[in-house]
Amino acid sequence: MMIRTVATTPYDDQKPGTSGLRKKVPVFQQPNYAENFIQSVFDSLEGFKGKTLVIGGDGRYYNREVIQTAIRMAAANGFGRAIVGKGGILSTPAASNVIRKHGAFGGLVLSASHNPGGPNEDFGIKYNVGNGGPAPERITEAVFARSKEIDRYLISDGADIDIDEVGEGSVDGMTVEIIDPVADYAALMETLFDFAAIRAMFQGGFRMAFDAMHAVTGPYAKDILERRLGAPGGSVRNFVPLPDFGGHHPDPNLVHAKELYDLMMSAGAPDFGAASDGDGDRNLIIGKGIFVTPSDSLAMLAANAHLAPGYAGGLAGIARSMPTSAAADRVAEKLGIGLYETPTGWKFFGNLLDAGKVTICGEESAGTGSDHVREKDGLWAVLLWLNILAVRRQSVKEIAAAHWAEYGRNYYARHDYEAVDTDAANRLMAELRGKLADLPGMEVNGLTIAFADDFEYRDPVDQSVSRHQGVRIGFEGGSRVVFRLSGTGTSGATLRVYLERYESGPGRLDLATSDALAELVAAADEIAGIARHTGRTEPDVVT
Numbered sequence: 001m002m003i004r005t006v007a008t009t010p011y012d013d014q015k016p017g018t019s020g021l022r023k024k025v026p027v028f029q030q031p032n033y034a035e036n037f038i039q040s041v042f043d044s045l046e047g048f049k050g051k052t053l054v055i056g057g058d059g060r061y062y063n064r065e066v067i068q069t070a071i072r073m074a075a076a077n078g079f080g081r082a083i084v085g086k087g088g089i090l091s092t093p094a095a096s097n098v099i100r101k102h103g104a105f106g107g108l109v110l111s112a113s114h115n116p117g118g119p120n121e122d123f124g125i126k127y128n129v130g131n132g133g134p135a136p137e138r139i140t141e142a143v144f145a146r147s148k149e150i151d152r153y154l155i156s157d158g159a160d161i162d163i164d165e166v167g168e169g170s171v172d173g174m175t176v177e178i179i180d181p182v183a184d185y186a187a188l189m190e191t192l193f194d195f196a197a198i199r200a201m202f203q204g205g206f207r208m209a210f211d212a213m214h215a216v217t218g219p220y221a222k223d224i225l226e227r228r229l230g231a232p233g234g235s236v237r238n239f240v241p242l243p244d245f246g247g248h249h250p251d252p253n254l255v256h257a258k259e260l261y262d263l264m265m266s267a268g269a270p271d272f273g274a275a276s277d278g279d280g281d282r283n284l285i286i287g288k289g290i291f292v293t294p295s296d297s298l299a300m301l302a303a304n305a306h307l308a309p310g311y312a313g314g315l316a317g318i319a320r321s322m323p324t325s326a327a328a329d330r331v332a333e334k335l336g337i338g339l340y341e342t343p344t345g346w347k348f349f350g351n352l353l354d355a356g357k358v359t360i361c362g363e364e365s366a367g368t369g370s371d372h373v374r375e376k377d378g379l380w381a382v383l384l385w386l387n388i389l390a391v392r393r394q395s396v397k398e399i400a401a402a403h404w405a406e407y408g409r410n411y412y413a414r415h416d417y418e419a420v421d422t423d424a425a426n427r428l429m430a431e432l433r434g435k436l437a438d439l440p441g442m443e444v445n446g447l448t449i450a451f452a453d454d455f456e457y458r459d460p461v462d463q464s465v466s467r468h469q470g471v472r473i474g475f476e477g478g479s480r481v482v483f484r485l486s487g488t489g490t491s492g493a494t495l496r497v498y499l500e501r502y503e504s505g506p507g508r509l510d511l512a513t514s515d516a517l518a519e520l521v522a523a524a525d526e527i528a529g530i531a532r533h534t535g536r537t538e539p540d541v542v543t
């Protein structure tokens, strides 16, 4: 085998978004496209010679090809060891765990998360650093800068590596270790949760439906929920990961997991329903007859986390992304612990977790996690819910009702306008930003604007500043609308509008969310001119 230096020319569109580089498969299939990006990552790092790189992905179309490329390029660039999930599979939280557990220098996680997969669908590459979390902006910016200048990449010339057997081999002096993708992760979960209590709950007749959406969580959920915890066979559905996710959109929301939702709302519903996404970091939680919003789930998990052995000592603090509802803030206040508001993107939680300032983090985008890894973790959230249900011996509905009675309720929804013309979306945001100073005091659809700003975050650990992270409009009485453009879409722009209204007191806790938010929806359109700019009168997805 030989190491080759291959001449290449830059692409100008390799700017990592909210979570790595995500593009359509045909874009990644252009000559040297993936190679350029991977080399740009390596060229932006220092001190990895002889160290370990973790490589894995969510099994989507094109995963196996890029895994082979990544292994050969890691060898050519001087890594000493590659740890690769068998079959090229590692869920995102499992990859984070493997990086941490094996003291790796970093990892390449191949995924486009909840986006669809297939020859004309989405693919992605993300670099994670040694703490197991997504690379911070300082690195992603360096990668983008490098990608615009790159003129060569290094690759080993060897034959394909067998990634389908657990064991060890080598490529040009680099050891390649193929590992069971589930084992380390399942062992970690056993240290955090009361498996005996959950097992007893299943033995007592508790029933659940977990939809793996033909994505990466299937093997993890089968092993943990059915084999280790004794959930009845069939509790885990759609558990065989497929390169195109069976033609579905592996996004655990009420639109794409509608079958699960309908089941959970039916008369014969099991006690608990859950789903995870393409790469296993998102979660959907539905009790019998009740959907729990991700923002509420974060608050309820934080309020009850002490019931699980891994969190019995209490929480250091809670972090949430800015567009996530303030439900968790009320829990933090009651617990007397810190609450941190960060920009959208799990990478912003890394420093807070490393510094021990927070234990639990969450985002409205169906992500919840803790300091056990440095990614959000779908199955972790499901297991924490199961642990809480096993200890409290109440239904999800009862737990939610008690929570709202104690803390009040943050009615919440996100409206997504997908594949909007990029120029129109940019114009909408620019116009909004241009009038922020004039908005306070204005009355819109009967609501008075109390403040309007463009969210800016100063990381309390490294003092780095991230600007333009979303426009916030706050109304008197505490309601809020947030506007931002998604950083994960692959066609056109996606406008996200986040709506929130707080209510407390008897008679105010059981409103239909759409009724509770109706006047905010109208106000949002009036302020931002959504229909005027985009031509859309309805969102494509409401979550």
Ligand code: G16
Pocket (backbone or CB within 6 Å): 018, 019, 112, 113, 114, 281, 282, 344, 345, 346, 347, 363, 365, 367, 485, 486, 487, 488, 489, 496
């Ligand atoms: C990624 C990020 C999350 C973010 C989400 C949505 O999730 O890791 O932190 O909340 O995208 O981002 P945006 O609103 O910019 O589309 P995932 O599950 O896609 O990796």
